[in-house]
Amino acid sequence: MDFPGPSTHLFRALQVGFHSSYSDSEAFQTRSGNVSKPREHMLLSLTNNTTAIACLCLITSVIILRILRQGLTNPLNKVPGPWYGRWTNIPLKLAVVCGRRIHYVHTLHEKYGPYVRISPNEIAVNDPRGFKQIHGIGSGFTKAEWYLHLVDLDRPGVFAMTDQKAHAVRRKMFARPFSKTHLREHWESTVREKVDLALSRMQGELRTAGIVDVLKWWTLMATDVSSTLMFGDCFHTLEDGEVNEYIRTLTRTLLGQGIGAELPLIRTVDKMLPLQAAKELFRNNDYLMNYGMVAVDNMKSQQGGKNIFANVMAEAEKGEKLQDADVQVEATGLLIAGTDTTAVSLTYLVWAVLSHPTVKNALEAEVDKLPQGYKEADLETLPILNGVIEETLRLYGAAPGMLPRAVPSAGADVGGFYLPPGTVATTQSYSLHRDPSIFPEPESFRLERWYDATSQYRLNDTAKAIFSPFGAGSRTCLGIHLAYMELRVAAVGFFRQISKNVMLSPSCTAECMEQENYFLIAPAGHKCEVMLKG
Structure with a gap:
C-alpha cells in the first residue's frame, strides 16, 4: 500500500x-x-x-x-536480525546519533551472522561473496540516495553521484591528475613541505610544553596540503597553529551531514523551525560554496596549474567541461575527503605503534636506513612501514562505516536471500576487517600479515579482496594515492625525528582512542597526546 x-x-x-x-x-x-x-x-x-x-x-x-x-x-523477513528490525529503524538511528553505528552493526553481525536485517528496508552484509556481488564493477548495485542526503547539494560531486554513467565521465577527468605518477611529479614537494613544517611545530611544542596533541597537528598538516591542491591557496593553519573559520565550519557541516544523511527529517524540521544550533550543522552550504570560488579563480589563472583543477580541465579538453559550480562542489568535497581522513589515520598509526614497542623499534630501524634525499617512491618498498600503514587502515581506517547500495530494479539474490527493489544493502569494513575466519586474531596489530608470506597471519586472496579502507569497486576513493603519499611521508618523518624521545601520555587511554563514528571516525577523546620521556 x-x-x-x-x-x-x-x-x-x-x-x-x-x-x-x-x-x-x-x-x-x-x-x-x-x-x-x-x-x-x-x-x-x-x-x-x-x-x-x-x-x-x-x-x-x-x-x-x-x-x-x-x-x-516483506521478503526481507527471512533475513536474520533483531525482532524489531522488520518494524522500525529507531534503534539504528539512535546508534547513529550517539556516534556508535559501526559498533551497533558489528554487534548484530556477531550475534546473527553475516546477513542481518538492521531496519525495515536495509540489510547489513559481512560476507566476502556478498561484498563482491554488491560492489563488483557492473554489479547493478548503485550508490543509494543516502549519499545525496549526506552532501545535501543541488549538484552532487563525484563522491555522491548515484548516476553511474555521469560518475564514470566525471571520474575519468580526475584519473590522471590523481594518479601516482602525476602526484609525485607535481605535488610531492608540497606534501613534504607541509609534513616537515608539522613535525617542526610538534618538536617546538614538545620543547616548550613537554606534551603535544598529534591529532591537532596532523589535522593542520592535512588541511594545508588539501587546501593547496584543491584551492590553490594554502590556509596556512600550520603557521597559525589553529584551524581557520572555513575548517571550523567544515567540521560542523561534516557532523551535520553524517546525522542528516541518516535522519533527513531533521533537515525538514530545521527549515520549518530554524534554530541557531541547527544552523551551525545544516546551513553552511552557501558559505562553503562561496569560498569555493577561490578554487575557480585559481583554476583559471594563467600561472600554470596553480591547483589540481587546472590539470583536471586540461584532461577534459575533448570531453565534458567542469562548470564553475562543479569546481566549487568538487573542491569542497575533496578537501573534506582529504583532511580528517588522513589526520585520523596518522593519529591512530602513531598511537598503535607507540603502543607496541617491538613494532616501534623495528619501524625506527627501517626508516633510519633511508639515504638522504630519499623520494616517496623509495618508501613504497619498505615492508615494515607499509605493513604498519596497512594494518592501521585495517583496524582504524577513517571511513570504516556503511557503504549503502541500492538493489537493482529487478531485485537481487544475495547470500541466499531475495532482496526486493527498494532495499538498501550495506557493508562496513569495520566488520569485514575483523572477521576471524579471514584475518586471524583480528583485533591484534600484526603488521607481518602484509609482508611475511610464511606468517600464520599472512593474507589470503579473500582477505586481499575485501580489504577496503578506501571503498570498493568503481567507487574507490579518488585520493587513494595522495593519502598513501601523505601517510608514508608523515610516518617516516615522525619515526625518524620524534618517536625516540616520546611516549604516549597518560591521557591517551583506550577509552580516549575508542572510535567515534559520524560517517568518518575520530578518537572519542578528540585528541591523542604524546609526551617527552623522563
Whole structure:
C-alpha cells in the first residue's frame, strides 16, 4: 500500500467533512430559527472536531496497516536480525546519533551472522561473496540516495553521484591528475613541505610544553596540503597553529551531514523551525560554496596549474567541461575527503605503534636506513612501514562505516536471500576487517600479515579482496594515492625525528582512542597526546 495516495484521499475527505458539517449546520438553523447563536456554533464546532478526529484516525490506521503489511509480508523477513528490525529503524538511528553505528552493526553481525536485517528496508552484509556481488564493477548495485542526503547539494560531486554513467565521465577527468605518477611529479614537494613544517611545530611544542596533541597537528598538516591542491591557496593553519573559520565550519557541516544523511527529517524540521544550533550543522552550504570560488579563480589563472583543477580541465579538453559550480562542489568535497581522513589515520598509526614497542623499534630501524634525499617512491618498498600503514587502515581506517547500495530494479539474490527493489544493502569494513575466519586474531596489530608470506597471519586472496579502507569497486576513493603519499611521508618523518624521545601520555587511554563514528571516525577523546620521556 502506498501511503501518499491514501493520505491524499483522506485529507480530501477531511476537507469535504468540514464543508459538509458547515452545510448541515446552516440547514438546522433554517429549520429551527429559535436556536441560539452560541449553541449553533457549539454544534458546528463539535461536528467539525468529530470529523477531523475521524479522519486523523483513518490516516493513523493507514500508517499502521502499511507498517503491518511491510512487517508481515516483506521478503526481507527471512533475513536474520533483531525482532524489531522488520518494524522500525529507531534503534539504528539512535546508534547513529550517539556516534556508535559501526559498533551497533558489528554487534548484530556477531550475534546473527553475516546477513542481518538492521531496519525495515536495509540489510547489513559481512560476507566476502556478498561484498563482491554488491560492489563488483557492473554489479547493478548503485550508490543509494543516502549519499545525496549526506552532501545535501543541488549538484552532487563525484563522491555522491548515484548516476553511474555521469560518475564514470566525471571520474575519468580526475584519473590522471590523481594518479601516482602525476602526484609525485607535481605535488610531492608540497606534501613534504607541509609534513616537515608539522613535525617542526610538534618538536617546538614538545620543547616548550613537554606534551603535544598529534591529532591537532596532523589535522593542520592535512588541511594545508588539501587546501593547496584543491584551492590553490594554502590556509596556512600550520603557521597559525589553529584551524581557520572555513575548517571550523567544515567540521560542523561534516557532523551535520553524517546525522542528516541518516535522519533527513531533521533537515525538514530545521527549515520549518530554524534554530541557531541547527544552523551551525545544516546551513553552511552557501558559505562553503562561496569560498569555493577561490578554487575557480585559481583554476583559471594563467600561472600554470596553480591547483589540481587546472590539470583536471586540461584532461577534459575533448570531453565534458567542469562548470564553475562543479569546481566549487568538487573542491569542497575533496578537501573534506582529504583532511580528517588522513589526520585520523596518522593519529591512530602513531598511537598503535607507540603502543607496541617491538613494532616501534623495528619501524625506527627501517626508516633510519633511508639515504638522504630519499623520494616517496623509495618508501613504497619498505615492508615494515607499509605493513604498519596497512594494518592501521585495517583496524582504524577513517571511513570504516556503511557503504549503502541500492538493489537493482529487478531485485537481487544475495547470500541466499531475495532482496526486493527498494532495499538498501550495506557493508562496513569495520566488520569485514575483523572477521576471524579471514584475518586471524583480528583485533591484534600484526603488521607481518602484509609482508611475511610464511606468517600464520599472512593474507589470503579473500582477505586481499575485501580489504577496503578506501571503498570498493568503481567507487574507490579518488585520493587513494595522495593519502598513501601523505601517510608514508608523515610516518617516516615522525619515526625518524620524534618517536625516540616520546611516549604516549597518560591521557591517551583506550577509552580516549575508542572510535567515534559520524560517517568518518575520530578518537572519542578528540585528541591523542604524546609526551617527552623522563
